[in-house]
Amino acid sequence: MVALPPAGRRLFEKGRRLGLHNLVEVGKVCYVLAVWRQRDEGRKLISPQDLISRSPCTSASRYHSRPKVNQVPTKVALNRTSLYLHCMSTKVVQGSRRYGYEECKATADWLLDQAPVRPLVGIVCGSGLGGLADMLKDQKIFNYGDIPNFPKSTVHGHAGRLVFGTLKGKPCVCMQGRFHLYEGYPIQKITMPMRIFKLMGVKTVILTNAAGGLNQDYKVGDVMIIKDHINMPGFAGINPLSGPNEESFGTRFPCMSDAYDRKLQQLAQEVGAELGYSDFLREGVYCVLGGPSFETIAECRMLTRLGADAVGMSTVHEVIVARHCGMQVFALSLITNQAVMDYDSHEKANHEEVLQTGEQRSLQLVKLVSTMVARLDVASDYTNGEAHHC
Ligand SMILES: O=P(O)(O)O[C@@H]1C[C@H](O)[C@@H](CO)O1
């Protein structure tokens, strides 16, 4: 429990008596991250943002104006079934602590309370690649909007669902849709699911994305095993680990030269060869940019000279956070379009083409990933020799 100032402590004590838990201090402002026990709703975790959007600040209450989503509640009035927020400040709480251990743990616990399995493998589906989640057996699905502290998907082709289940007998959790910098979320927020994965017990993370092919040998529909990355936003100080280090997750200065697990790359090559995919299976360097605009011709030429084989708008931030907290990482790019390199070309990158290519390669991608998962050596982590059933 973090140290609370006296006002926060009093609020916490009061909230506790009424069934509210986990009062968290952020900067100078206290807010409630609540496990709110309501008589007929059972146990419910409500984040500050949810409290703001859902709480019934009625005209009957002395708090007459409904708080705006980016306002920070400075006072909270409680009774048995209702919670009223008083927002005096419009200051938005900044910084990584807001997406720190307490929040991630609360969300992980909330999910595990209801999940049918304790996942050992976490999968992130890129644009148009959500079909992977459909492979899971005995599914339990959570819409992102219902998960405390979780961002919402805003991009077409990202369903915005967290799916639990088993894939070839392995307990998995699958993000059907991810978050991107260009959606306007802080970088700590878009990578928070990785820490939630970790706290739920995930050992191996498999990430997929749609990317533009920079390497002139690549064709649309190729699948690139990511062997390394170039973190362009990182050059400008935009890194998910910026801010106070969360020691409980990992070290201040994590190594990234071993970010992409070599054994898993080897396994992908073997599985790909067995499945007859060698013709379109590649290995290369993925470069992340901020997006949402696609690259200019000059930018594509520059990235090629820097050693990038594919360019995209995701994955790298998640990889950094996943490695920081010690998970094993494997990542794939589906080359959905050729980056335009030539001023005579009339090609134009567009999201529709990205989704369409995703659909066309979906079956092979699902087969590759599911066969790899079947062979993952995570069995030794099962308790009592069984899958982690909660
Ligand atoms: O989530 P991913 O990286 O697969 O999404 C890519 C990058 C943009 O979000 C979008 C562009 O079409 O696809």
Ligand SMILES: Nc1nc2[nH]cnc2c(=O)[nH]1
């Ligand atoms: N930045 C970037 N992201 C992509 N995602 C899919 N295709 C592309 C592309 O060409 N550029």
